[in-house]
Amino acid sequence: MSEPESRDFIRQIIHDDLESGKHKEIVTRFPPEPNGYLHIGHVMSICLNFGVTDETDGRTFLRFDDTNPGKESEEYVAAIKNDVRWLGFDWQDRLTHASDYFGRLYEYACKLIELGCAYVDSLSAEDMRNYRGTLTEPGKDSPYRDRSMEENLDLFQRMRAGEFADGEHVLRARIDMGSPNINLRDPALYRIRHITHQHTGDEWCIYPMYDFAHTLSDACESITHSLCTLEFEDHRPLYNWFLDQLKPPHRPRQIEFSRLNLAYAITSKRKLNSLVEEGIVTDWNDPRMPTIVGMRRRGYPAAALRDFVTRAGVTKKDKLIEMGVLENCVRENLGDIAERRMAVLRPLKVVLTTYPQDEVEMMAAMNHPGRPELGTRELPFSRELWIERDDFMEDAPRKFFRLKPGGEVRLRFGYIIRCDEVIKNDAGDVVELRCSHDPDTRSGTGTSDRKVKGTIHWVSCQHAGNADVRLYDRLFTAANPNSAADFHTVLNADSLQTVAAMLEPALASLVVGEAVQFERLGYFCLDSEDHSAAAPVFNRIVTLRDSWAKIEKQALQKQS
């Protein structure tokens, strides 16, 4: 029974650490900075950090890395909590902030000074940059590097007491200005910021830097495995240096994995923010955004997102994953659970000349072809119907199985009809079709069992509901917009299209948060922001696979 299922390299390390007895329990943390919304890349990190502790009965902290007041806010804290919960994870009582540890961090900093491992520098930011050297040249020591321990302690205490202005001094680690690893060239530990912190108010006017705060927050929470992305790989020596000098009771281990990049999407907070600021999208939760709030509003199920990052895997290799993988996960999830409905996105009128003027028949329609237990609903059928414009072609190629002049097609859950006449307006556009139906072919009860190749969907005109349906496409035209010099040059101008659709009556009782399949079209849900009963608004979550579109595309390519 027990397949030797392959573990990713991090789970392997964790497994080994448990097996060897190095750890009795695994403790991880998801440490977002509350300065923006979470995106698909964070989903990866959340699922990994909470995943490994779910699997091993460990614990995971949700820790807000709030060390840079002014850039961070409680608005984001609330949104992030909501996102993590929605994704299906529970931090229980382990909601923390780096700022919870400011007191202990300050003591650790003092200890570093006492150890001769930190000093107060009074160089300007610009001078500090000049002293740092470059990638190929070593830096040089600050003239303040050899201040006495007593002077450093005094200065640092006065920094804390608010005696100095922003930028006047900074606490730095005393490591090696000649190190080939720039992170070790006396990195800054504390800077002065006379600003109110969203969590600690005015208690502090000095704030710790990421490397220092993060390492020791991990230690304070007895994190066993501190999982982060590849760009922090060359911070690890610094991470370990802090632990070596300060010897906290718990020694966490940092392990890095590669980020998840989604093709045709960006995940830089700065760039996502400019999409919002410049009005290219409506907000962070625009359904085209790769943010968790955006994908949720779009209708992507949390389970599909979890499945997606599992398929992407955990490695150290740079990855750019095709959209199709995500879309496939969404389809797979929704295919099982979404009930089927009928809606016409681009309506074309059909009049059944052979059908009685005032008759209405109720057709039984299956709610899910693979799950009969979901039952059926009644679909009103009448003389005048809407069908999809795309389902009629005047000059149809051989392989076109839908309606064409003189041709026959089945109306799903209805009758087989034949197109007898095409009505056009003065401009020559097709505006209506006159068709006749075969009364012996009613679905289920038909006395004729003859078959036609095509089946199309429809909605009865007099019973149709109206709705705006928003059709989304990728935001960018380039697979890797991150590498474009200016992402504006690779924006997809047609990422949003709104159509006035016709709906079957049962759709009126759909509730926000529930996805349905519009047969032959895709999966849809009500828009959580803009929908109202008076003016329904749907989002297209994802299309169905469409092999006809592929055939058409190939035909077009042959022509050109």
Next chain:
RNA sequence: UGGGGGAUCGUCUAGUGGUAGGACUACGGACUCUGACUCCGUUAACGGGGGUUCGAAUCCCUCUCCCCCAGCCA
């Protein structure tokens, strides 16, 4: 050209000295009252060159390419 990482089908990922496997895509077919779903099949990869070995994706040498780092951001 300092330091740190990484190279397996188009994409993602297994494989740690013994038949290179899976998923997504693509292509072909079966089925179908959703051109969906499902099912079947096909194409398709170890970055290059040396070496060790009966045998190398895996070990050694070497080359090449890609990513990250010079915030008082995280």
